Amino acid sequence: MKYYAPKGLSDVLPEEMPYWHAVGDEVRSVMSSYNYSEIRTPMMEKTEVFARGVGENTDVVSKEMYTFDDKGGRSMTLRPENTASAVRAYLEHKFYGKEELSKWYYLGPMFRYEAPQKGRSRQFHQYGAEAIGSNDPALDAELITLAIDILTSLGLEDVGLKLNSIGCPSDREDYVDDLVDYLEPRKEGLCSDCQARLTTNPLRILDCKNERCQEIVKDGPVITDYLCTDCQEHFDGVKSYLNELEIDYVLEPNLVRGLDYYTKTVFEVFSEDLGAQDALVGGGRYDELVELFGGDPTPAVGFAGGIERLVLLLEELERVSGSEGGLDLYIATIDDESKQAAMKLGRELRKVGLATEMDYLEKSLQGQLGYADRYDARYTAILGPREIENDELTLRDMESGDQVKVSLDNYVEEIVEKLIG
C-alpha cells in the first residue's frame, strides 16, 4: 500500500456513521433544550490565540500544536480546542453588547500532535458548550448536567463525575507558594518531569500519575483549603445545585486540568469502560479569559467532550443501531431497454422520497436480488422485457416473497401505498 492517511488522522467510514450521527443529533437536541446556539469558528487561528489563551506552559501549547507559517508569513495553528476561538469570536463580534449571556455550542475537528492510541488521535472531534457572561454557580451546574444529559440520552449509564475548585488567581498564588515550599525539600523524590514543573507549572504536579509523586503530593497542602470566601461560596453553590439535581460526584482536590485558563470550578466526566483514555468530557470555569483577550472582565464556563471516545463506547455497548436508512426499493433490470426505463422510474421514486437502487454491475437477476437482499430492500421491482411488453412491473415483497403486477401508469402511487400505507 502506497498511500496512508497521515498518522493519527483517521477516516470515519460509512459503517461508523450511524454512531456519529446519533452523537451529533443528540448533542444538537440536548444543547437546544438548554438554549445553547451553535457557533462555528475557523479550524485554524493565529497561533497567539492559543498560545495566550491556552497558556504557553501547557502540554497542548508547548508540544502538541500543529503550527505552520502561511504564505503571508503569519504563524497559524490548527485549533487544539475551541474555547480560545470562542472567546476570540465573542469579542470580535462584540457579543457583550448584544446579549448579557452568550450560550454557545460547537461540534467539530480539533488537532493535537500526540502519539495516537485507543481513544486518542491527532485529529479528533469534540462537541462542547461555552456560557459567557455569568458567574452564577447554577450555570456551572447547568453545564455539568448538560454534559451528563447528552451522555445518558445516548444510553450511557456508568459515567462518573470528578469535581474540584482551583479558586481564583490570588488563591492559587497563595496555594502554589505553599505547595512549592512543601515540595522543594522533597524534590529528589519527584519524577524528572515534576522536578521541571516545580518551576514552570507546579500545579501540574498534582495530577502526575507517577506513584512516588502522588505519595508526596498526598500529604501536601490541598487547594480547596486556600479558597477565598467568594470562591468557597461559589464552590459550595455548585455542589449544592448538583446535590439538588442528584448528580453524584467525587471531589478530586488534585484535579487541576491541563489548560491555564481555568478558575474555580473544574470537572471531568469519565467512563470506566474505556481504556487508558477515559475522560469523556472535561471542562470548567474561565473567569479571566475574556479579560486576557482584551475584553472587560467577563466570567464564563464551558466544557468539551470527545466524540471518538463516545463512539467507541457506543460501539462497545451497542447502544445505537448499526444501520440507518435502508433501501425502500431495488429495481432489477434484465436488458438495456428495461434499464433505460428503470433509470426513469428510479428518479420518479426518489423524488417522492423513496430510497431506490438499481444495478450498475451487470449482475444477473439472481445477483440483483441478492444485492437487494444485502441492502435490506423492502421491495424489488422487476423490470424486464415481459413487463415492458405489458406496460407493467413486477413488485416483489422481499420479506414474504409475494409478487404482484403493477401498472406503469400508477406505479408511484402503488409503491408508496405499499411502503407507507
Add this chain to the structure above:
RNA sequence: GGGAGUGUGGCGCAGUCGGUAAGCGCGCUGGGUUGUGGUCCCAGAGGUCGCGGGUUCGAGUCCCGUCGCUCCUCCCA
C-alpha cells in the same frame, strides 16, 4: 520522548523444528434454477506472505534494517 506487540487473498485467521501447507472461514463469481434473494450443494477467481537486505542447499518461518498499524507510559477529549 520511552516501552511492548503486530504485518499471510477484500475481511477475520491458521501455518509445527527452516524442508510441496500457500491453507481455512466469511465474502465474491458462475452453476444447480436459460427471469427470482435469504438455506443448501457443486465449481471457480483471487496472495511478489508489508518492503529491503542477510544467513542457508532451501526462508511465510531465523537475523538486521525500514515502513505501517496497535496498545501502554505521559497527558488529556
